[in-house]
Amino acid sequence: MSIWEYANPKKFMQTSAVVLPFVAGLAGLCLLVGLVWGFFLTPDDYKQGSTVKIIYLHVPAAMMAINAWVMMLVTSLIWLVRRHHVSALAAKAAAPVGLTFTVIALVTGAIWGQPMWGTWWAWDPRLTSFLILTLFYLGYIALWAAIEDPDTAADLTAVLCLVGSVFALLSRYAVLFWNQGLHQGASLSMDKKENVADVFWLPLLVCIAGFVLLFVALVLVRTRTEIRARRLSALLARERLA
Amino acid sequence: MLALLTRDLRLAFRAGGGFGLGLAFFLLVAVLVPLGVGPEGAVLARIAPGILWVGALLACLLSLDRLFALDVEDGSLDLLATAPMPLEVVVALKALAHWLVTGLPLTLAAPVLGLLLFLPEAGYPWLVAALALGTPALSVIGAFGAALTVGVKRGGLLLSLLVLPLYVPTLIFGAEAVKRGAAALDGTTPLVLMAGITLGAVALLPFAAAAAIRINLR
């Protein structure tokens, strides 16, 4: 009994069918609790007023935007090394979700930045890095869409994901070098002193858990769809052959 | 090995090879920007490093989609894949040929275009150095993008979408070096960082590109 058993499409479909409702339900619950708690039951910040509450969408979305890419990197590596189709399809499934989180982070950031910095957009290193991340997601998705043969597409996008990760990291440091920004430091950190106050911190944790679960649920649904689509095309190909 | 390089150069210089198109495009950018921005010297001098770098980058991009596509069309790449030359070497040589035909002329022509954009005098050595060290990375990264999209019909637009984000670090460090140079500051740090990216790209990307070509030939 190894973990790779779950990479078998049949096994994956069975397991994910059982797991999915729980993950989705828990995601909904966490988001509901976290957002209501954050929006209505926490005090306004003494400097930022109630605008600070967008943090409950902005921070988790931004975290998941990056984590989604990391997950794509890992699944791409698994596909290249172990040739599990589910792994490649999960990477494909995660990309649009990651892109959506990136766009949410950018949009909520703009809405937050307008009253705080007096501008919707600044060429701040963090903002710029996220814009560049959007471009990487778009390229990755476009490459999947452009290639007909699914295995070729999986191989090529996996290679792109590996090389792209290195360049995304380089871009991050290049951008830091290029402009020191307006953006406040990280909202969460291991150093307790730098953390946001406890009243904001707990609902934020719940929201982050909600976003992680939401990501897992969406990727599961989309991977299941991809597997069904592949199965369908396999059956059609066989029909044509017979 | 030299045979592939000379063949690619010969192909570029013969009719229809497209030599000089990139250079003409670079010139056009340098002419169009003042027409759009206005003739004011101080403004142009300020944006000259960035414009020259963006122009060079786009000019490099122009000829990339032909890098492998023509060899796939006429079957050369199939035959090269069965030849005694490793595909990694084929990729590296084709990228080198691309640089000799686009990157090098762009580097040499850049000072003249700097004149049109009122680039401050102190910036010229930095401009030439930055382009000389940065354009090889543009060619190799471009070769990787071209290898990924070689099986896609009319893949030019997709190629730009894939390659331009990869150009970001080179662009930032390259333009920064020239900007600092033009302001009579020391641009060594960004220049060295960019050269590091170039070295890394030249050393590693031919392997990724060759892998992509093998996948595409299947």
Add this chain to the structure above:
Amino acid sequence: MAEAVTLSVTGLAVARGGVPVLEGLSFALPSGKALILRGPNGAGKTTLLRTLAGLQLALAGSLSLAPESLTYAAHADGIKAVLTVSENLSFWAAVHGTQEVAAAMAAMNLTALADRRAAHLSAGQKRRLGLARLLVTGRPVWLLDEPTVSLDAASVTLFAGVLRGHLAAGGSAVIATHIDLGLPEAAVLDLTPFKARAPQDGGAKGAFDEAFS
């Protein structure tokens, strides 16, 4: 080295676009012999040749071959239109480290055209140039995919002569062709019996079928 085996294949299965087309293919090709592949369009001749050339992976089975011993000639000849006949051949000769350009041009009756650009050649002349490339590679195993397309009768005879010379010198060839090359001594392999069966009839499953059905 008359009877040395240059290329042997056991239980080979090949796939086109992820769908198995041939299975259970076994043969050995001794040096000095040619093997002619027969089969209707779509039987998998090109796929088999590309698999033998190492351009695509076999689905199953094994393939043994001395390293760097084969060359492949397909529908596209790898000819650059703006280069002359001799430039085209010199390039491939240089890539393979040989110097037999003049002999190859003479053998394929191209000497008079040496300085003409490939763009100005007729289809048949281009084809002859593509076949002359085989000679400059100096490789013993030739994999030929429809080598005689657009050749006239005289050129076919010319090529058959070149091929016979290649075999006599210890070379070998696998040829997919529909026409009679005038090589009665060549073995013929009909691919029809090796058509891949559907998995439900006991055919080999691709990695894809294994996972998704």
